[in-house]
Amino acid sequence: MFAALLFEGWTTHEVDAATTRSACTSPAPDAVAGGGPVVGINGNGIQTASMPARTVALTFDGGPDPVWTPRLLDLLRQNRARATFFLFGSQAARHPDLVRRIRAEGHEIGSNTYTGGALGEASSVRFSAELDLTQAALAGTTGIRTNLLRMPRTTSPDTLCGREWTAARRAAAQGYVLVAADKGSRKPAQGLVRQFSQTETAYRETEKLLKNPGVDRFTTVSAGLRLTPYEPVSAVERWRGTALVWATTLGRAFSNAMTWTLGIAGALGVLRMAALVFFARAHVRRLERSRPGAPWLREVTEPVSVLVPAYNEEAGIESTIRSLLASDYPQLQIIVIDDGSTDRTAELAEGVGDPRVLVVRQPNAGKAAALNTGLAHTSHDIVIMVDADTVFEPDAIHHLVQPLAHPAVGAVSGNTKVGNRRGLLAKWQHLEYCFGFNLDRRMFEVLECMTTVPGAIGAFRRDAILGVGGVSDDTLAEDTDLTMALWRAGWRVLYEESAIAWTEVPTSLRQLWRQRYRWCFGTIQSMWKHRGAVLEMGVAGRFGRRGLTYLALNQVALPLLGPVIDVFALYGVLFLDPLSSAGVWFGFMAIQLLCAGYALKLDGERVRTLWWMPFQLVVYRQLMYLVVIQSVVALLLGSRLKWQRMKRSGTAAEQIEGPSPYKSVPTR
Incomplete structure (x- = not known):
């Protein structure tokens, strides 16, 4: 229980994870800043790509959210559209059924890290945990390993600057394809990667975009660019992922239960002390x-x-x-x-x-x-x-x-x-x-x-x-x-x-x-x-x-x-x-x-x-x-404890003031 609670606290509450990123001390490379929103780094150097004309890749960050993710999925189904969901690993572990529904309805899943902390500000341990735990959560829920990564606190490619670019290169070295979003000036008719959160505002904007007559196709990032989004996972990886999901469920359940228990126990404790004082006073009076x-x-x-x-x-x-x-x-x-x-x-x-x-x-x-x-x-x-x-x-x-x-x-x-x-x-x-x-x-x-x-x-x-x-x-x-x-x-x-x-x-x-x-x-x-x-x-x-x-x-x-x-x-x-x-x-x-x-x-x-x-x-x-x-x-266990006595020293009369005929010196 303690380990599950500690894990819940360390991951969910972003210990050692920055919620804001520092200002860029150096710009993004020209090839990135001037290229498309999808970035890959391999032996051939930096390569970028954009969506084909009249094709829009809808992408949703964070979540899965128990309120808005189902509504977005319903909206996409009604419009026969596909999208890429960049999920938080912590949320995926909490809501495995939603992750499976995303996958089952033909949508794509990418990593948005485990908690959404800025990777450029993370320690080496935290950096690895943000990526690896998310992969474990996805392996445990859907049996996949994603190759797509959206860096938290980034939008268009030019925001991959300073420390975030350093972190991006580390992630690319592990095989990730980085997915940013097109700038707002780019039109759907030119091809577009659109970035949304999973909120009510995003729902309305998505609904509006789906009615745009200038778009022929709403698809996933990998389908639009013919990428390989997933890799198979081994049985061991899937087992570890399942263990992560269970640990997360246990930690959260324990945390919620303890919140109620602490409140009830605290109330009972205060009530007990109030009762003790009240009845003690009543005892004195009677x-x-x-x-x-x-x-x-x-x-x-x-x-x-x-x-x-x-x-x-x-x-x-x-x-x-x-x-x-x-x-x-x-x-x-x-x-x-x-x-x-x-x-x-x-x-x-x-x-x-x-x-x-x-x-x-x-x-x-x-x-x-x-x-x-x-x-x-x-x-x-x-x-x-x-x-x-x-x-x-x-x-x-x-x-x-x-x-x-x-x-x-x-x-x-x-x-x-x-x-x-x-x-x-x-x-x-x-x-x-x-x-x-x-x-x-x-x-x-x-x-x-x-x-x-x-x-x-x-x-x-x-x-x-x-x-x-x-x-x-x-x-x-x-x-x-x-x-x-x-x-x-x-x-x-x-x-x-x-x-x-x-x-x-x-x-x-x-x-x-x-x-x-x-x-x-x-x-x-x-x-x-x-x-x-x-x-x-x-x-x-x-x-x-x-x-x-x-x-x-x-x-x-x-x-x-x-x-x-x-x-x-x-x-x-x-x-x-x-x-x-x-x-x-x-x-x-x-x-x-x-x-x-x-x-x-x-x-x-x-x-x-x-x-x-x-x-x-x-x-x-x-x-x-x-x-x-x-x-x-x-x-x-049915143990039968024997009567035990403590070793005496004959000091019971120490507190009696003045000379006492019954104070004694302990016997050796």
């Missing part, structure tokens, strides 16, 4: 008024069980546990499930020495199994799930469980922030968490379609989890799967932005790729598993039609088209209007920057982080596109 968990509801103070599944988490497990123990929430049970770790995760957890911490060991069985093991050991009705690389703010648990005061709420998502922001990759993820994830969650709450309670920080009713069969291992995104299952069971899921937890994000491309590949793969699995929600009624149906549709469009469809759209945007800069293309791109970026700035403000983050966003759009976004593409391809 926080203190009518949402479940508002201050006018009872305060939740029931005991809480915290599940911390861990596999080889010695770098951060102590920080996580100590942050939970430092919580201002009064009654906690902390259950660390060691899922067959091969490092000192269990020993470090037990070494904390607090009676509220229970360490449960099991053979390695995966995160879902570890969470189900933890559920079996819980003593309380409210369960919080925490990743072992996450550090909680002291008031996070209190804020997180308050929405559960409403009996219809089955789960609550907390606000996950990036703790380790020192590197460029981490800064990009920080922007993504604020602008992407958290704005999405605000919108999801207003629309009642929260798609994921993240594994880093989420509160659940224990009976709600057990009611859907516990935590499933059907997908690699067990948190998304569980959230969707709760919606389908009739529970509501909310977002509590004041419940803040700091998480550690990947700091290498390899680790980031593995993490996002797992996330994306698991999300698509969950979407497919719960696709039936789209047809259901009530809470489940609203979630399915809103949440799943949103995910399908913005996390699957648009990312799949993302690389293609970016390539087409580059195509616009290179081959179309660079200012307009660049203006659209920068305009879209400006809108994203404004939305991201609003998201950072809502999250209480520094707006100066926006300096990193343009680089994120250029580099980081491409990586996310590729992750989605790989995930979709893997699913279509």
Whole structure:
């Protein structure tokens, strides 16, 4: 596709092809300027010829034009006249049926080059391409190789001067006969080569000329001068020509499709950002008024069980546990499930020495199994799930469980922030968490379609989890799967932005790729598993039609088209209007920057982080596109991706200001 688009742009939009010719620095040779309009150069030197008396060779430049070429052909048929059509190779490749009709109705075909660029101004590569590609297009459409050439931007023989004469000699050396036109002072009765374009004006002038009583015969150039207009082509040449026609058709179809796709995708992108801001504002307004968990509801103070599944988490497990123990929430049970770790995760957890911490060991069985093991050991009705690389703010648990005061709420998502922001990759993820994830969650709450309670920080009713069969291992995104299952069971899921937890994000491309590949793969699995929600009624149906549709469009469809759209945007800069293309791109970026700035403000983050966003759009976004593409391809091929974890460094608490009892030094 990229090659076809590049070819379309390079040829059709005349890259390296001049649309105007320079002034002649030297006149045409006397033999040419004073001779007939048909010029040949061979071993005998320059030879010219003119049409016999009362004979007119009608010639039409450019095209074939889908509007005027058929009308001209009809006019010629009505008058039993023949003509020579000097075609653009690019147009011949686009309209092969018209080329075949010209040939089938007894008319003659010559070359007007591929794009109509001035040959005298063309580079050597462009010069050859203009002639050779036209021959290929004619070979693919009609199986001929023409010997006739009309130099673009020339009329009468005396215009073959300066650089155009140099180009004419190069073309003649390749066997072409050059066909110009007689000057306007020459009369049809003297014999005439008449030059027309393929337009409405040319149609009228041709119609008038065909009624001239002083002309006995309207014929082709070769018939009037007894020339050999064509040479046979080999099967290989015809095959190459056919390939050119297909490449042109593909490139043009792709270009047209991308024009529509880019417009639709751009509109959806702008609409999405407008919706995010609108619903984020609506979310802020409803926080203190009518949402479940508002201050006018009872305060939740029931005991809480915290599940911390861990596999080889010695770098951060102590920080996580100590942050939970430092919580201002009064009654906690902390259950660390060691899922067959091969490092000192269990020993470090037990070494904390607090009676509220229970360490449960099991053979390695995966995160879902570890969470189900933890559920079996819980003593309380409210369960919080925490990743072992996450550090909680002291008031996070209190804020997180308050929405559960409403009996219809089955789960609550907390606000996950990036703790380790020192590197460029981490800064990009920080922007993504604020602008992407958290704005999405605000919108999801207003629309009642929260798609994921993240594994880093989420509160659940224990009976709600057990009611859907516990935590499933059907997908690699067990948190998304569980959230969707709760919606389908009739529970509501909310977002509590004041419940803040700091998480550690990947700091290498390899680790980031593995993490996002797992996330994306698991999300698509969950979407497919719960696709039936789209047809259901009530809470489940609203979630399915809103949440799943949103995910399908913005996390699957648009990312799949993302690389293609970016390539087409580059195509616009290179081959179309660079200012307009660049203006659209920068305009879209400006809108994203404004939305991201609003998201950072809502999250209480520094707006100066926006300096990193343009680089994120250029580099980081491409990586996310590729992750989605790989995930979709893997699913279509039936691949079974294993659960993967990233290597921890214990830096989740880096952003917490001031001394913290749960900041730890990474374990070697």
